Every structure is written in structure tokens, then in C-alpha cells.
Amino acid sequence: MRPAPSQEEVRRQNLGALLRFVHQHGAVSRAELTARTGLNRSTIGALTADLAAAGLVTEQAPRQTRRAGRPSPLVTPLSGAxxxxxxxxxxxxxxxxxxxxxxxxxxxxxxxxxxxxxxxxxxxxxxxxxxxxxxxxxxxxxxxxxxxxxxxxxxxxxxxxxxxxxxxxxxxxxxxxxxxxxxxxxxxxxxxxxxxxxAAYAEHTRGAATGQQNVIYLCGDGGLTAGIIADGRRFAGRQGTAGEVGHMVVRPDGYRCRCGSQGCWETEAGERALLHAAGASEQHGHEAVRAVVRAASFGDPTARAALRRVAEWLGLGTGNLINIFNPELVIFGGSLRDIFLAAAAPLRSRLNQVTLPEQLSGVRLRTPALGDDxxxxxxxxxxxxxxxxxxxxxxxxx
Amino acid sequence: MRPAPSQEEVRRQNLGALLRFVHQHGAVSRAELTARTGLNRSTIGALTADLAAAGLVTEQAPRQTRRAGRPSPLVTPLSGAxxxxxxxxxxxxxxxxxxxxxxxxxxxxxxxxxxxxxxxxxxxxxxxxxxxxxxxxxxxxxxxxxxxxxxxxxxxxxxxxxxxxxxxxxxxxxxxxxxxxxxxxxxxxxxxxxxxxxAAYAEHTRGAATGQQNVIYLCGDGGLTAGIIADGRRFAGRQGTAGEVGHMVVRPDGYRCRCGSQGCWETEAGERALLHAAGASEQHGHEAVRAVVRAASFGDPTARAALRRVAEWLGLGTGNLINIFNPELVIFGGSLRDIFLAAAAPLRSRLNQVTLPEQLSGVRLRTPALGDDxxxxxxxxxxxxxxxxxxxxxxxxx
The missing domain is CATH 3.30.420.40 (ATPase, nucleotide binding domain)
Incomplete structure (x- = not known):
């Protein structure tokens, strides 16, 4: 049972909420902080003064506005503090x-x-x-x-x-x-x-998923893993190892996987699957994936077939995850970004077949806003x- | 941004936490509420008095104990209030x-x-x-x-x-x-x-999953759906329709599913899959499933083969979900309870093949404590x- 917070905890939480807001959104006026928090002006003033005294933010007079009345000071996070x-x-x-x-x-x-x-x-x-x-x-x-x-x-x-x-x-x-x-x-x-x-956490904090409540970030570097935002929060499971979606079996009579199982999603839809299908099994990494994507764009039939095949399997597994998680956003990160951008049509086509129509409507597919960082x-x-x-x-x- | 609660909100939250505790656990002494919440004795006394005045709980003298000192009053939820x-x-x-x-x-x-x-x-x-x-x-x-x-x-x-x-x-x-x-x-x-x-929520509140943080409740009545407890909270996705695990494709060249897709998990592991494999396609419901399970226990070869086959597919998909969610507990509810109890060995065997060993260790498989209610x-x-x-x-x- 978690009881309600004490007075000191309330102050700590409010300070944290304010600092988190400017950490995430940058400089913001006290007036906006008041509007966003529902706290009254004098409370906001006292809290931002505390944060300024601790050297975490500065309060500056804003540029002159045309509005009547005293302009609201700007609260800015001190990046060097x-x-x-x-x-x-x-x-x-x-x-x-x-x-x-x-x-x-x-x-x-x-x-x-x-x-x-x-x-x-x-x-x-x-x-x-x-x-x-x-x-x-x-x-x-x-x-x-x-x-x-x-x-x-x-x-x-x-x-x-x-x-x-x-x-x-x-x-x-x-x-x-x-x-x-x-x-x-x-x-x-x-x-x-x-x-x-x-990566999902970063995209949720200041990237392609800000303001979204249910997000799947698929990362295709090496294997195939997912970062999960569930109801607005990081979800990582019992030991912090949730999201091993690459080991979801999607083809029980498929390739043997390095995990000992067979037909795991990453044997069909991952970086290695693409490179294998493109006849480049000995290679690995982003550059190798991009080379296949480039070759496909120049019409190389082996590369095109490999890309199409892997995109279809990527669509199938992504559809599975949409059925399971009912998210509003799926982000294709790492090498999957290149595959998604180069072969969105076969990916979406397979995804549409697999996903329940009601789960599908309103789901957006995106690339990371923060790239490889x-x-x-x-x-x-x-x-x-x-x-x-x-x-x-x-x-x-x- | 969610600011910290005001004084009235703090009181409301504390009242709610106390009432939730007795709602969930039944009669409890004020001393235990003090220990559980970390609130001090006088605060607990005032809060329980408020709840008693509102007719939500009673405070009764406890039975005599051998311990020295004044015994702590028992706070009991009033089920008729x-x-x-x-x-x-x-x-x-x-x-x-x-x-x-x-x-x-x-x-x-x-x-x-x-x-x-x-x-x-x-x-x-x-x-x-x-x-x-x-x-x-x-x-x-x-x-x-x-x-x-x-x-x-x-x-x-x-x-x-x-x-x-x-x-x-x-x-x-x-x-x-x-x-x-x-x-x-x-x-x-x-x-x-x-x-x-x-069902997952009820098992988490007062059933087989109390105190667990990450739980998958699989329900096999009609289709195959999952209730999900993630980090101690109900997770239902964007539209409240997460958990459609029955439409996770696990065998792309498998049976056509009524959803329009092919090879969905519920075409292999659900109630209908069992009845179909047992030659009882025209039947449905718990009793029909139990009839197959009984026939298998009496040695009927068709029923045994059907049960084994469905249990293996149930194990495969459950392994997928364990890889994805890293839970501590999976509950087999509805018709799946009977399948799990009658064919735990093939189910576990397939599950063990599919699940990453690190995700598998520490996962418990259980039946519902609250049964069909x-x-x-x-x-x-x-x-x-x-x-x-x-x-x-x-x-x-x-």
C-alpha cells in the first residue's frame, strides 16, 4: 500500500515536476508553468526560486511582449550546473x-x-x-x-x-x-x-513519441529487440529484459535460431536475415544493410527480393505486436529504419493482412527522430x- | 506534467489507500495499517474515524490478546454500506x-x-x-x-x-x-x-496474482485473449483492446482464421482448435473441452493426440509472450485451465524450447484462484x- 505523500514529499514532487518539465521542454515562462501544473502563481514562484538558488535553473526577464501587465519570467534549465x-x-x-x-x-x-x-x-x-x-x-x-x-x-x-x-x-x-x-x-x-x-525512452522524452502513451520501438541492430512504452511509462518486465520480440516464433518450421529455438522472428526479419538473403552473410552492421538497400534501389534483383522478403516478415511480426499491445505508434530504429524506408509498401501490405482492422486504425509507423543517438x-x-x-x-x- | 497533490488531495489519497487496503485484505488492525502505510498512529486514527463516520468501515475492539498494552482496534470494511x-x-x-x-x-x-x-x-x-x-x-x-x-x-x-x-x-x-x-x-x-x-485484474487484486508485478492471464473461451498486468498495473493499450494474442501469427501457412488472416495462434491453440482436432467441430464451450480432456484421460487416441497437439501450440505461444513480456506469472484461464492441467508436460516442453532460458527461469505457470468468476x-x-x-x-x- 502506498500512502499519500507528506508535505515535504509534496514539495519534492512539485520541484521534480517543474525541473522535469524544463529539462524536457527547455525554457518556459512561469505563467506557462502555472497553467501546466494547476499550482498557483505564488507556489510556482517559490519553487522556481528554490531551483534557481540550487543553481539548476535561471530566471530571466523575458523579451518585451505587446501584452499588458508584467511579463512572466522565463525559467531556463542551466545545462552547465x-x-x-x-x-x-x-x-x-x-x-x-x-x-x-x-x-x-x-x-x-x-x-x-x-x-x-x-x-x-x-x-x-x-x-x-x-x-x-x-x-x-x-x-x-x-x-x-x-x-x-x-x-x-x-x-x-x-x-x-x-x-x-x-x-x-x-x-x-x-x-x-x-x-x-x-x-x-x-x-x-x-x-x-x-x-x-x-531508445524508446529517449524518443518518448524528446523525440518521435513525445506525448504518446503506447509505443513500440523496434531496434534491428544485431538481433531484433523492442523498447516498450505502456500507458506512458517504460515497460521492461520482471528482470528488465522484456522486449525480446526477436525470439517470438513466427515460423516453427523455419530457420534454426542461435538461441536454440527455430523460426524466431529475427531469423526472418532481422539484419542477418536481410544480409543472408542478399548473399552477404559474412557482413554485418548498418553499412552492410544500407549497401543492400542501395543495390535494391539500383534494381539488383537479388537485393530487391531480399529486401521485399525481409520487409514482409517485418510487417508480419509488427502486426503481431500491434495485436498484442494496441499501440498508437511503432518506430523502426537501427537497421530497420533503412528497411522500412526502402520497402514500406510490402511491409504495410503484410502488416495490414495480419493486424485486426480495429487495432490497425490509428496506428502510425515512424522512424526515430533522434536517429542512431x-x-x-x-x-x-x-x-x-x-x-x-x-x-x-x-x-x-x- | 502532473504536479504533486494538494493537502485535500493528500487526505483523499490516504483515505483511498486505507479503504483499498481493507477492501482487498479484509479486517485489519489499526496497528497494521500504521505499519503498512508509514503514516503515524494519530493520522491513521483520524482517517479511519472519517471512514467509519461515512459508514464505510467499522472499528471494533479486537479479541483479547496476551500482549501487554491497549489492543489495536480492528478496521473492518462494511460490505452492506x-x-x-x-x-x-x-x-x-x-x-x-x-x-x-x-x-x-x-x-x-x-x-x-x-x-x-x-x-x-x-x-x-x-x-x-x-x-x-x-x-x-x-x-x-x-x-x-x-x-x-x-x-x-x-x-x-x-x-x-x-x-x-x-x-x-x-x-x-x-x-x-x-x-x-x-x-x-x-x-x-x-x-x-x-x-x-x-480476470487478470481480479486475480491480481484478490487471486493467484496478488503481489505480482508482471502477469499474463490467458483466457481461452471462444477465442484466445490475454489480460496483462505490467509493472503492477492493468495494461489495456490505446483503445483498451490490447491482449489480442490469439491473432499473433505463429504459423503463416496454417489455418485460415475467421479474422481474415492465416495461422493465428487461436487457430492452433484455442478451444475451437482442440474441438476440431478431436473431431467435435460442431461443439463449443467448457463442457465440450472437458469432454475431450476426459476422453483423453480414458485413453481415446484421437482425443489424446488433439490435446497434445493443442498443448504444444499453447506452449509455443506462451513462450513467445514470455519472451516479449518477461513476466513472473502466467495464468491459464477458462478452457485453457483444463488443457494446462491435463497436458502440462507437452505444453512445458514446447514452452521450454521457445523461451529464452533467462526469461524462463523464475516464471510460474498457474491456474486461476477465482475460477470462472x-x-x-x-x-x-x-x-x-x-x-x-x-x-x-x-x-x-x-
Whole structure:
């Protein structure tokens, strides 16, 4: 049973709601904050003054307007006041970023990731990046570090996207956790998530899915995973490993899957399926997918047939998910973006056959607004979770 | 943006949390409420006094204990103080119940539903039931009516469980809404939901899934639908029609489905699939399924093969859902209960092949604790929603 909050909790929640709003939407007038929250003007004034005193926002006189009366001050998030770190371990690269309030990327580094290398092989370059960025920041204004978010392609998958029996989410998380703890001296709060999950979160916070309540973000890098927004919230299941939609069996007499099962969706609709059908089994990654898409656009019959086939299977599985989740939005991320853009017609045709008409009406299919940065930006959002839940508590403690 | 609650909202939320707790768990001591909520003793005392003054609970001296000190009063929900109505339109019957606080069924009526009859044909007997129960209640103590919940087999399905193109949830809800409004004079709040959704809700509130955060309730009456508890909350999607798992395609070259697609899960794993495989296509309903299960247990080879085949497909699709949702619990309801109990071995064997080992570990498979009443009891929970959100507001307004 969760009781209602105490007075201090109420204040904390209100501070958090205000800071979250400007973090997500940028500079906003006090008048708009009043309208958005339903809190009265003096409460908003007191709360924004508290946030300003903590160095999290500034309050500035707005530009002159033609409206009568005193203009409402603009509340602006201070991107340099506190910072979070974001780390993303992707199929073919690793990234690290230092991010300010408002989601502003202040610094970022990236390195290629050797195909099939274990997560532990990525910790050295990432540690170097974090140390470099932290040193550069402390040398300057010295903002407080309030957290570190980590995205990994999938917490149940080996580096090549395969699922091998016996992987535990902790085996993926632990080396990264140790690396971050060693690299960042302030011992910031550390949270991890799957790449698709965090990409969905980022698109929901500041991308193609803002304001949407039920969203499926499909990520086709390596395997085929989904990030799920259910009733406006991240949904990740019991162990944080929901969304392994690539292992939904859609063709029981189909290809053997690397997970030990047979006919998994990703054996038909994933990146590897496309490259296999296009006669490029030995390749992998975005560039290889784009090469097939380009070849298809130039009329190469093998590439065209491969693209069409994979798009149809992508449509079939997406239809399954629409029947199951009744979402308003499906986003095709990673390599699936290229497949969707190049072969929307066969994809939609198969999807229309499979999906119940009532579930289909009103569903939109989209590409990510944040491109390939969605997972990294989602990790950055994790870094800010604690601050946004308790702006003065976290800021004071740091 | 949702701001933190005001003082009145805090009180309302605390009253709601207390009333919800005794509604769900029955009589409980003030001391336990204090421990469960973290609120202090005097606050709990004031809140329970308010609920008692509104006639929603009684506070009684407990039986003598051996412990030193003044014993803590028992707070008991008053099942006769207010009542909600629940209506359930099932494949082969309709039910109506009058339910008191604490989920106590005070009165109930049931009538068979002719196979394949439209929802509008069920409104006359249901209206009679509601009027009878309401008259009987008003003739007695005259409790206030605080809501009516309605469960329908599926809001996208025709009476026989098929999905016909063009069905809208409102077409199913509207005749029932008109009937309830006409039958119950107090114009109580009316909420509707799908049977699987509400069965999951009831099992989560007071059945096999209490305390669980991620639950799939599979309902096999007519078609194959799922009720979903995600992160501790009902999940029903954009239009309230999530969970149409029966139309997940699992065998694209399989049977033609009544929805117009091909190879849907319910063509392989549902009630009709079992009866078809057992050579009893013309039959339907629980009794027909039980007859096949009995025949299989007596060694009938056709029935055994049919049961085994359907159990395997049930295992495959359940494995898909476990990969997608990463739940801790799957409940087999309706006809699926009988199939699961009679053929757990082939079901589990196929499920184990399909499910990622890490998702599988820790998942429990269960039958409903509330039996065939789960949907009706879930509808009753809907009837109490408004009261539990605002105990004194609703009670005062009625």
C-alpha cells in the first residue's frame, strides 16, 4: 500500500515536476508553468526560486511582449550546473557522453567496437572517455555529476546479437558498473538498460513519441529487440529484459535460431536475415544493410527480393505486436529504419493482412527522430532520474 | 506534467489507500495499517474515524490478546454500506452480481447465453437481474450504489469469439451502457473492460496474482485473449483492446482464421482448435473441452493426440509472450485451465524450447484462484474504482 505523500514529499514532487518539465521542454515562462501544473502563481514562484538558488535553473526577464501587465519570467534549465554521463555499448561502436540539464550533449566520444568482442573489451576505451571528459569538466566550471546511465545492445545477448544459453543481465551490467565506478570519482548513481528500451525512452522524452502513451520501438541492430512504452511509462518486465520480440516464433518450421529455438522472428526479419538473403552473410552492421538497400534501389534483383522478403516478415511480426499491445505508434530504429524506408509498401501490405482492422486504425509507423543517438540519449535520461525525482536532495548531496 | 497533490488531495489519497487496503485484505488492525502505510498512529486514527463516520468501515475492539498494552482496534470494511454492480457477458452465459465493499458477493444471477447471440440479445435478462437485485437491496437497508463494472468476452469479437472486420469497442459497450443506465436508477459510474483484462485484474487484486508485478492471464473461451498486468498495473493499450494474442501469427501457412488472416495462434491453440482436432467441430464451450480432456484421460487416441497437439501450440505461444513480456506469472484461464492441467508436460516442453532460458527461469505457470468468476469479480473491482479513489467524495455524492 502506498500512502499519500507528506508535505515535504509534496514539495519534492512539485520541484521534480517543474525541473522535469524544463529539462524536457527547455525554457518556459512561469505563467506557462502555472497553467501546466494547476499550482498557483505564488507556489510556482517559490519553487522556481528554490531551483534557481540550487543553481539548476535561471530566471530571466523575458523579451518585451505587446501584452499588458508584467511579463512572466522565463525559467531556463542551466545545462552547465550539473551533468550526467551516458554510456552506450552498441553492436559496432561504443559511445560516451557528458550531458547537461535539458538533455544538452556537452561532450561526446566514440570508438569502433570490434565485431563480436565481449562487453569487457569495451570497458577500457569507455573508461578513458569518461576520465577525459570528467577531467575537462572539472578543469572548467566543475559541475556536479548526478548520475551515469548505461545502454547495452541487449542484456541477454552476446556481442554479435546472439542469445547464448546462460547469459544473465548482471554479467553484462557488472563489468560496465565496475568501469564507471572506477572512472568517475564522485561515485554517481548508476543505472543500466537495454538499448531498445532506452531508445524508446529517449524518443518518448524528446523525440518521435513525445506525448504518446503506447509505443513500440523496434531496434534491428544485431538481433531484433523492442523498447516498450505502456500507458506512458517504460515497460521492461520482471528482470528488465522484456522486449525480446526477436525470439517470438513466427515460423516453427523455419530457420534454426542461435538461441536454440527455430523460426524466431529475427531469423526472418532481422539484419542477418536481410544480409543472408542478399548473399552477404559474412557482413554485418548498418553499412552492410544500407549497401543492400542501395543495390535494391539500383534494381539488383537479388537485393530487391531480399529486401521485399525481409520487409514482409517485418510487417508480419509488427502486426503481431500491434495485436498484442494496441499501440498508437511503432518506430523502426537501427537497421530497420533503412528497411522500412526502402520497402514500406510490402511491409504495410503484410502488416495490414495480419493486424485486426480495429487495432490497425490509428496506428502510425515512424522512424526515430533522434536517429542512431536514441539509446545514448536514453542512457542520459537515466542519469538524470535521481535529480528529477528529488532536485534539491540530489543536488545538495553531490 | 502532473504536479504533486494538494493537502485535500493528500487526505483523499490516504483515505483511498486505507479503504483499498481493507477492501482487498479484509479486517485489519489499526496497528497494521500504521505499519503498512508509514503514516503515524494519530493520522491513521483520524482517517479511519472519517471512514467509519461515512459508514464505510467499522472499528471494533479486537479479541483479547496476551500482549501487554491497549489492543489495536480492528478496521473492518462494511460490505452492506455501499454496493457495486458487476455484469459479465461470457461466451455461453451472462452474469450479474451485487457486490459489497471487501469484494463480498451479496447477490448474483446467471442465465445461459444462446450460442452466437449478439450482445444486444443479452441486455433484457441482465436488465431484469439488475432491477431485481436493486429492488431487493433498496427494500432492505438501502445501500448506496457506487458504480457498475461490465466485462465482455472481448470488445473486438463477435458473440462466437470470431473477429469480424469493422467491430468497434463502442458497438459492444453501448448496448450494455444503455441497459445499465435504464436498469439502475442512481445513474452510477459505468466502466467496461475485456473479460481477460478484468480476470487478470481480479486475480491480481484478490487471486493467484496478488503481489505480482508482471502477469499474463490467458483466457481461452471462444477465442484466445490475454489480460496483462505490467509493472503492477492493468495494461489495456490505446483503445483498451490490447491482449489480442490469439491473432499473433505463429504459423503463416496454417489455418485460415475467421479474422481474415492465416495461422493465428487461436487457430492452433484455442478451444475451437482442440474441438476440431478431436473431431467435435460442431461443439463449443467448457463442457465440450472437458469432454475431450476426459476422453483423453480414458485413453481415446484421437482425443489424446488433439490435446497434445493443442498443448504444444499453447506452449509455443506462451513462450513467445514470455519472451516479449518477461513476466513472473502466467495464468491459464477458462478452457485453457483444463488443457494446462491435463497436458502440462507437452505444453512445458514446447514452452521450454521457445523461451529464452533467462526469461524462463523464475516464471510460474498457474491456474486461476477465482475460477470462472474472475471476469465477474474484475468487473466488480471496476465498480469500486471511483469510491476507492475518493471515499468520502463518492460516498457523499451518492
Amino acid at each position: 550539473v551533468c550526467g554521463y551516458a554510456v552506450s555499448v552498441e553492436v559496432d561502436r561504443v559511445q560516451a557522453a557528458r550531458v547537461g540539464l535539458g538533455g544538452v550533449v556537452l561532450d561526446r566520444r566514440e570508438a569502433p567496437r570490434p565485431p563480436g568482442s565481449p562487453v569487457s573489451a569495451s570497458t577500457d576505451p569507455l573508461a578513458t572517455f569518461l576520465t577525459e571528459m570528467h577531467t575537462a569538466a572539472v578543469g572548467g566550471a566543475g559541475p556536479r555529476t548526478i548520475g551515469c546511465g548505461v545502454a547495452v545492445t541487449s542484456r541477454l545477448r552476446a556481442p554479435d546479437g546472439s542469445v547464448s544459453r546462460g547469459v544473465q543481465p548482471t554479467e553484462v551490467d557488472e563489468p560496465l558498473r565496475a568501469m564507471v565506478t572506477a572512472a568517475l570519482p564522485d561515485n554517481p548513481q548508476l543505472l543500466t538498460g537495454g538499448a531498445a528500451d532506452l 536514441a539509446a545514448l540519449l536514453g542512457a542520459a535520461e537515466l542519469a538524470f532520474e535521481q535529480l528529477l525525482a528529488d532536485p534539491l536532495g540530489s543536488a545538495a548531496a553531490a | 455501499v454496493c457495486g454492480y458487476a455484469v459479465s457477458v461470457e461466451v455461453d452465459r451472462v452474469q450479474a452480481a451485487r457486490v459489497g465493499l471487501g469484494g463480498v458477493v451479496l447477490d448474483r444471477r446467471e442465465a445461459p447465453r444462446p450460442p452466437g447471440s449478439p450482445v444486444s440479445a443479452s441486455t433484457d435478462p441482465l436488465a431484469t437481474f439488475l432491477t431485481e437485485m436493486h429492488t431487493a437491496a433498496v427494500g432492505g437497508a438501502g445501500p448506496r450504489t457506487i458504480g457498475c463494472g461490465v466485462a465482455v468476452t472481448s470488445r473486438l469479437r463477435a458473440p462466437d469469439g470470431s473477429v469480424s472486420r469493422g467491430v468497434q469497442p463502442t458497438e459492444v459497450d453501448e448496448p450494455l451502457r444503455a441497459m445499465v443506465t435504464a436498469a439502475l436508477p442512481d445513474n452510477p459510474q459505468l466502466l467496461t473492460g475485456g473479460a481477460a483484462d478484468l 474472475a471476469a465477474l469479480l474484475g468487473a466488480a473491482e471496476l465498480a469500486f474504482e471511483q469510491l476507492l479513489a475518493d471515499p468520502l467524495g463518492s460516498a457523499a455524492a451518492a
